[in-house]
Amino acid sequence: MSPRLAAWAVLALVLTFLIGPFVIIILAGLSAGNSLAFPPQGISLQWYLKVFTIESFQASFGMSMFLAVFGTLAALGLGIPAAYGLNRYKVPGAETVRLVVSAPIIVPGIIVGLGLLRYLVIPTGIGITLALFLAHTALILPYAVRVVSASIENLRTDIEEAAVLLGCTRFGAFRKVVLPNIRGGVLAAFILGFVTSFNQVPVSLFLSGPGVRTLPVDMIAYMEINYDPSVAALSALLAFMSVAIVFAAEKFLGFSKYV
Structure with a gap:
């Protein structure tokens, strides 16, 4: 593997490590199901709206x-x-x-x-x-x-x-x-x-x-x-x-x- 490809691979791993948890949380909040799960059970904004009513x-x-x-x-x-x-x-x-x-x-x-x-x-x-x-x-x-x-x-x-x-x-x-x-x-x-x-x-x-x-x-x-x-x-x-x-x-x- 060339140094350039290795650098890009390391960068991708670092970004995945840093951004991955946020992506999981965002998608979990979009779940249409009634329990916290990932991957989400369908896509819905109902839980994002519900937090404003609690x-x-x-x-x-x-x-x-x-x-x-x-x-x-x-x-x-x-x-x-x-x-x-x-x-x-x-x-x-x-x-x-x-x-x-x-x-x-x-x-x-x-x-x-x-x-x-x-x-x-x-x-x-x-x-x-x-x-x-x-x-x-x-x-x-x-x-x-x-x-x-x-x-x-x-x-x-x-x-x-x-x-x-x-x-x-x-x-x-x-x-x-x-x-x-x-x-x-x-x-x-x-x-x-x-x-x-x-x-x-x-x-x-x-x-x-x-x-x-x-x-x-x-x-x-x-x-x-x-x-x-x-x-x-x-x-x-x-x-x-x-x-x-x-x-x-x-x-x-x-x-x-x-x-």
Whole structure:
């Protein structure tokens, strides 16, 4: 086999490995049968339409959207000043701080979820919604710090210094000079945090409770009782949503420059 054919064969295998599961899920959701199966038993859109009528999915989708949007905003509110301080000032133990901030994505999610349940939720008795919000904010914070840091590192310091020399305060220079120039990185961090939070499972699984679930956890619970193709249809819709968000971010923001 020629090197060219070998390269094409390897590429085909890689694409099959990456795209194959999505194709199976999409086709399984199109099944006309009453049970989850592949190949599908006929073709029908009934399960794609049914997911919009399941009340538990509607409630958990709203919870996931709330956590993804406001958890990401809270993480950015903490992460932007942290990234600025770590890049612009000589912070004692800066590398240790970076490591600690990165801990939620280094430590396995199951350990993080169990730790939060045992040492935060149970001792304090806080509500499930607040616990999920704090957990998702902590999980997104490392992405916010890293992505925004990449933008700040590429911003020349003399631009900010010029604003200060012209009479602007440090905060004013940050607000009028730094933020407008790193908005692409901030938006990229928001999108990455949103997708990460929305698709988060291990931590949410430990912290969910009666009547309060994120959509991925609710899908797992649904499959314990029902084994119809609606979960496959919903999974396909969520995959399309995630791909569309990342594609739009790459097209309009140059997403790959920040991650």
